[in-house]
Amino acid sequence: MAKKMKATCKSHPDIAFIKYWGKADPKTRIPQNNSISMGLSNLYSVCTIEFGPSFNQDTIEFLNEKIVKEEELQRIIMVLDRVRKLAKTNLRAKVVTKNSFPKGAGIASSGSGLSAVTMAACWALRLKLSRIELSKLARLASGTACRRIIDGFVEWHKGTNSNNSYSVQLFPPDYWQIADIVVIVAETMKKVRSTKGHSLADTSPFQKVRLKNIPAKIKAIKVAMKKKDFTVFGQILESEALNFHTIALTSQPPILYWEGTTMEIMKRVQEWRDQGLESYFTIDAGPTVHIICQPKDVQRLKKRLKTISGIQRLSVNYPSIGARVINQHLF
Numbered sequence: 001m002a003k004k005m006k007a008t009c010k011s012h013p014d015i016a017f018i019k020y021w022g023k024a025d026p027k028t029r030i031p032q033n034n035s036i037s038m039g040l041s042n043l044y045s046v047c048t049i050e051f052g053p054s055f056n057q058d059t060i061e062f063l064n065e066k067i068v069k070e071e072e073l074q075r076i077i078m079v080l081d082r083v084r085k086l087a088k089t090n091l092r093a094k095v096v097t098k099n100s101f102p103k104g105a106g107i108a109s110s111g112s113g114l115s116a117v118t119m120a121a122c123w124a125l126r127l128k129l130s131r132i133e134l135s136k137l138a139r140l141a142s143g144t145a146c147r148r149i150i151d152g153f154v155e156w157h158k159g160t161n162s163n164n165s166y167s168v169q170l171f172p173p174d175y176w177q178i179a180d181i182v183v184i185v186a187e188t189m190k191k192v193r194s195t196k197g198h199s200l201a202d203t204s205p206f207q208k209v210r211l212k213n214i215p216a217k218i219k220a221i222k223v224a225m226k227k228k229d230f231t232v233f234g235q236i237l238e239s240e241a242l243n244f245h246t247i248a249l250t251s252q253p254p255i256l257y258w259e260g261t262t263m264e265i266m267k268r269v270q271e272w273r274d275q276g277l278e279s280y281f282t283i284d285a286g287p288t289v290h291i292i293c294q295p296k297d298v299q300r301l302k303k304r305l306k307t308i309s310g311i312q313r314l315s316v317n318y319p320s321i322g323a324r325v326i327n328q329h330l331f
């Protein structure tokens with residue numbers, strides 16, 4: 001009997017220390033600037049895909065999710081079409097996928113979800129692509145997915161076209177044990193999806209200034225990472241988060257991703273730091289706060305966070321590997 005054309009992939013979302021915001025080419029998702037991130041070990045997406053002659057159409061199932069938008073299904077079908085074209089096949093597929101965390105709350109779910117779909121589809125059709133080729137292919141599905149293919153601390157080189165825009169490793173996951181306490185304050189889907197947010201970036205009068213300053217910021221954070229200088233690293237990533245949200249807030253129309261609890265946590269993190277408990281916040285396109293700290297301070301920070309009302313869930317994460325093929329299929 002022929003071997004099944006089936007594969008399962010697990011991928012972790014990441015937190016960006018230098019954010020990707022604004023696209024130079026929306027169609028191929030070429031970003032306006034390089035970005036730097038780290039994979040999150042305790043959050044993940046898993047996707048199983050099987051291609052076969054018995055499927056007369058593509059079917060997609062999201063486990064544990066009540067609402068799935070048509071746009072999400074279309075993005076997955078576009079991945080399948082791209083991979084089918086590369087593998088020169090017309091076979092339809094069954095796709096089952098799940099996330100261990102809420103979508104659209106400021107944890108990069110499209111990055112982990114669509115990198116898992118891309119890798120599982122390639123493996124199922126026995127396409128053996130290099131990590132760089134996979135990174136480029138995943139980028140076409142979701143910008144941040146191109147970072148999720150790579151292990152550890154990652155830089156996405158914006159490049160100038162589809163062939164030279166991909167991610168590379170800066171440091172492996174075990175290079176530096178820093179923690180990200182992911183603080184979820186709302187489990188609902190954000191109102192402005194990041195695709196829309198990217199398209200509004202150029203309407204902010206500050207986007208040009210931001211882009212001009214990014215190369216120096218990238219250089220500085222890489223030096224801090226190389227030296228494992230947690231204080232300088234933290235100062236850069238926190239100021240970068242505020243810089244990115246300034247663009248969102250001053251876009252036309254403006255985008256305000258924070259909830260009251262988001263702001264409360266931001267203020268507390270700064271106060272605790274003044275008292276000697278060192279951590280720094282960063283926030284992606286949603287209300288979730290990521291508290292970046294050293295492992296020795298995780299328990300103390302968790303205890304202090306318990307005093308803040310409105311927190312739904314906490315997840316402590318360390319640097320993770322990138323997308324991997326696994327043997328535990330979802331069907």
Ligand code: PMV
Nearest residue numbers: 016019020143144194284285
């Ligand atoms: O991959 P997208 O389109 O969801 O972009 C998300 C961008 C940010 O999360 C805000 C920043 C980043 O670099 O992850």
